[in-house]
Amino acid sequence: MSSGEHPFSLGLEKNEANHASLSPLSFLARAADVFPQRTAIVHGTQRTDYRTFYARARQLASSLADVGVGKNDTVTVMLSNVPPMLEAHYGVPMTGAVLHSMNTRLDAAVIAFQLDHANTKVLITDREFSPVMEEALALASVKPIVIDYSDPEFPQDGKRLGTLDYEAFVAEGDADFAWSLPADEWDAISLNYTSGTTGNPKGVVYHHRGAYLLAQANILTTSMAKHPVYLWTLPMFHCNGWCFPWSISVVAGTHVCLRWVRPKVMWDLIANEEVTHLCGAPIIMSTLLGSAPEDKRELGREVEFFTAAAPPPESVLLAMKDAGFNVTHLYGLTEVYGPAVVNDWQMEWDTLPPAEQAAKKARQGVRYVALEGLTVLDPETMQPVPADGETIGEVMFKGNVVMKGYLKNPEATAEAFAGGWFHSGDLGVKYSDGYIQLKDRSKDIIISGGENISSIEVEEVLYKHPDVASAAVVARPDEKWGETPCAFVELRQGTERTDAEIISFCREHLAGFKSPRTVVFCELPKTSTGKIQKYALREQAKLL
Incomplete structure (x- = not known):
């Protein structure tokens, strides 16, 4: 044995008998x-x-x-x-x-x-x-x-x-x-x-x-x-x-x-096939709960329901529980194979009042067992933000369930992995118990029915309309879909359009689910440099 070889390395190499590639x-x-x-x-x-x-x-x-x-x-x-x-x-x-x-x-x-x-x-x-x-x-x-x-x-x-x-x-x-x-x-x-x-x-x-x-x-x-x-x-x-x-x-x-996705069929399958688990966006919960009374079925057992996207409101959580479902909140992105964060429920939270339980369930949670790192960092310094539930940073991931990268796009891949972490583009906070919660999306992605919609993609279509001078698209909270696109439009001087006409125009150029559900005509709020203040529009959309 040479001086550079250790007994735990000598003759203990991988071979056909002791190593196989992991694959589902x-x-x-x-x-x-x-x-x-x-x-x-x-x-x-x-x-x-x-x-x-x-x-x-x-x-x-x-x-x-x-x-x-x-x-x-x-x-x-x-x-x-x-x-x-x-x-x-x-x-x-x-x-x-x-x-x-x-x-x-x-x-x-x-x-x-x-x-x-x-x-x-x-x-x-x-x-x-x-x-x-x-x-x-x-x-x-x-x-x-x-x-x-x-x-x-x-x-x-x-x-x-x-x-x-x-x-x-x-x-x-x-x-x-x-x-x-x-x-x-x-x-x-x-x-x-x-x-x-x-x-x-x-x-x-x-x-x-x-x-x-x-x-x-x-x-x-x-x-x-x-x-x-x-x-x-x-x-x-x-x-x-x-x-x-x-x-x-x-x-x-x-x-x-x-x-x-049809309500009666879902209820029948859940009952007749003795379904134990299902997953989906808030739209699935809304569809089940909004079913005609004659279509609903008594389950006689608790069914596990896993949801992502926007957190369900307290009323929906309570209604789902009454209907026989236990709801667990997940979070992830395409780049991390789907869900990689779970709102792991602590037993002591069972004694909290319903409103406080709902607040706990609204948090995205902690890392999956297969994820090596989940944190909230300052994207400029790459240092952790205080775990105070208030200081906003960017949610970042690390580990074996992070993508290989973007196909034919080395620049975007390098940007996404800068500093040794995957940058989600989602802004959030971290609590003292380690649970994270999203607060905003730096890329202005709208999550509707569990599907991502780029606000910029919708805006590009709006700008093609000859009467649109300026436009901005933000997420509007929606009990059924989680979020839907809301367009704020500033028309060219001397022109008039209805919201139906704008929506119809968008549907000619976009998939239906990407088109705005709401259109507000107004003078868009801008900074001194002319940048549209989307944060103000997001707050306005919540009130519509």
């Missing part, structure tokens, strides 16, 4: 081995067990490989919460390719940008979205292989855009396809686009290791016992469904698919 793909393989007959997926009248789920994922991977899909190729999916979306979360990365899940509410121009930026090689698209996808494909430069999905449970009449049918494509694949774990757990597994505050959205790249760790952390955070039943009220396209497509396999749970 292993979760499905294990579930199929241990619980092959356990129901994995419920979709309408369809029931799929884990043996079949695993086999179909391998068939999908096999067929993708047969058409030339391999490592670092991009497979884009435009799907709602249906079984092929779950199959894609395993079958696509089994080939070494990267899964790109698209927001089903986007407009054609943004879809075309994403297809080109991701260099999509294969596109799997639901016929429900054929009109917008046909327009997007005409705008895009890439010419991917297009595979159409026809939902047998909920048939859609959208035209076929490709020459391949999803079911036939999968059927041709080999159920014993010899997939393997990635050679490096740092390899990309998925691509998700943000709603960028300036210019085009940024492509956030996840790796296998992060997906593995966040998926397991979800199980610990949500206290999922073996065989939970999970209702898909959260869009699977959103941060890969917060990694729950991979999480549920850890405990061989059941995915209950939900193609559309």
